Amino acid sequence: MQATARAHTNIALIKYWGKRDETRILPMNNSLSLTLDGFYTTTTVAFHEELTEDQFYLDDQLVEGAAYGKVTAFLDRIRQTAGRLDLSATVHSTNHVPTAAGFASSASGFAALAAASAKAIGLDVTDPELSMLTRHGSGSACRSIYGGFVEWEKGTQADGSDSYAVPIAPADHWDVRVAAVVLSSAEKKILSREGMKRTVDTSVYYPAWVESIPADLAAIKQGICDKDITKVGETAEANCLRMHATTLAAQPPFSYWHSTTMAVMEAVQDLRDSGVPAYFTIDAGPNVKVLYLPEQEETIREKLQAIPGVQDVTVSRPGPGLAYL
Ligand code: PMV
Numbered sequence: 001m002q003a004t005a006r007a008h009t010n011i012a013l014i015k016y017w018g019k020r021d022e023t024r025i026l027p028m029n030n031s032l033s034l035t036l037d038g039f040y041t042t043t044t045v046a047f048h049e050e051l052t053e054d055q056f057y058l059d060d061q062l063v064e065g066a067a068y069g070k071v072t073a074f075l076d077r078i079r080q081t082a083g084r085l086d087l088s089a090t091v092h093s094t095n096h097v098p099t100a101a102g103f104a105s106s107a108s109g110f111a112a113l114a115a116a117s118a119k120a121i122g123l124d125v126t127d128p129e130l131s132m133l134t135r136h137g138s139g140s141a142c143r144s145i146y147g148g149f150v151e152w153e154k155g156t157q158a159d160g161s162d163s164y165a166v167p168i169a170p171a172d173h174w175d176v177r178v179a180a181v182v183l184s185s186a187e188k189k190i191l192s193r194e195g196m197k198r199t200v201d202t203s204v205y206y207p208a209w210v211e212s213i214p215a216d217l218a219a220i221k222q223g224i225c226d227k228d229i230t231k232v233g234e235t236a237e238a239n240c241l242r243m244h245a246t247t248l249a250a251q252p253p254f255s256y257w258h259s260t261t262m263a264v265m266e267a268v269q270d271l272r273d274s275g276v277p278a279y280f281t282i283d284a285g286p287n288v289k290v291l292y293l294p295e296q297e298e299t300i301r302e303k304l305q306a307i308p309g310v311q312d313v314t315v316s317r318p319g320p321g322l323a324y325l
Contacts, residue, residue: 001087002046003119007111007144008319009039009103011178011289013236013281014216015243016139016152017209018200024160025139028200029213032151032220033143035171036178037319039103043093043112045075045120051088058093074110074137075117081133082121089117098314103180110137111144115322130322131164147171147321149224151217171318174227177297179290181304182312183260190254192284195247202251209246212239233279233291240281256285260309264288267307271300 016031056063056071063071071091079085091113095105114134118125125133127145131152135142142164143150148171155163190198199206216239223231247254261282268290271278276299278292292300297315304313 001048001120001122002044003116004042004044004325005112005115005119006040006042006323006325007108007115007141008035008037008147008321009041009097009105009108010035010140010143010150011103011281012140012143012283013232013291014213014220014239015283017243017246018196018206019139020154021158021160022197024163025135026160026163027139027152027154028210030151030154030217031140031143032149032168032217033140034149034176034178035144035147035319035321036103036316037171038180038314038316039097039105039108040319041093041095041105041108041112042325043091043109043116045089045091045113045116047084047087047089047117047120049087051090054089054091056091056093059095060092070137071113074113077133077136078114078117078121078123081118082123084121087121089120091117098312106138107141107144110134110141111322113137114141115145115324119324128164128166132160135160135163145322148173148318151221167321168221169224171320173318174224175294175317176229176232177292177294177300178316179292179300179304180312180314180316181264181288181290181307181310182314183258183264183286183288184309184311189256189285195254195256195284198252198254199246199250203246203249205246205249209242212242229277229279229291229293233277236281236291237279244282256282258286258309260307261286261288263307263309264290264304267303271303276300 010033014032018028146167149168220235
């Protein structure tokens, strides 16, 4: 009863921001992401009858506390689905994320855990079912089931049975690049879960965010289909700024940005002013991701690495979906 799976992380171009159901992890809006080749998690799960509790090793270190709690809670769901509450598991995960790449490993982590644990316990699940299971670990992780461009459909059912990811275009559809720009000042952030809740509950801009999504989705899908960096980039950047605007209008207001975050945003604007198509996006943290075309690689790297406060720039291409090893 053992299986190994590998999943890559993803960056949202249209953000998932806000839940309509916090228990079932059901989003208020559809989101759309690009899976990245540079960052992935490999996880082996082995279920045993003789084990009395789960064990979780991350990069060969035994994990306890909150991170362990999330893994066992997720495994409980898998055990319940399989009707095997008698089993406990050993979980070995390895994160292949270049030094402090500033990517949350939760997307690749939960996608790999879901796939490996479902297979190890003998669950025969379809991709949408696996995406729905993964969603309960971390919402954005449900998109990491697939490679390339992926949409998470929010669904309309109260039980969440139609809230899962669907592939939009495979990794080899279009060679765009994403530079992950890591900033040196790593302050403790407001977790995405908490930030979303406060925004949904209190931000006067939140309804406008939700209303703006269908137009963004239509534009970006057309842009992806046409391989139009301007359309994709402008739509993603505007969507990111609108998401972050909702946090400024929350009560109490908050922001994920640092001064260096803004310096990177300005550098991207400078690049565009000089004719280089480059666009930024930012998740629930200070680090910035920059979208561009392969021919601009050197220019982009040079410009970003020269910004004071930038610690590291790591480049990714579109990446693959789940693999079983
Ligand atoms: O999956 P979570 O709960 O970590 O939330 C992710 C939220 C954002 O990264 C800000 C946006 C997204 O769609 O990934």
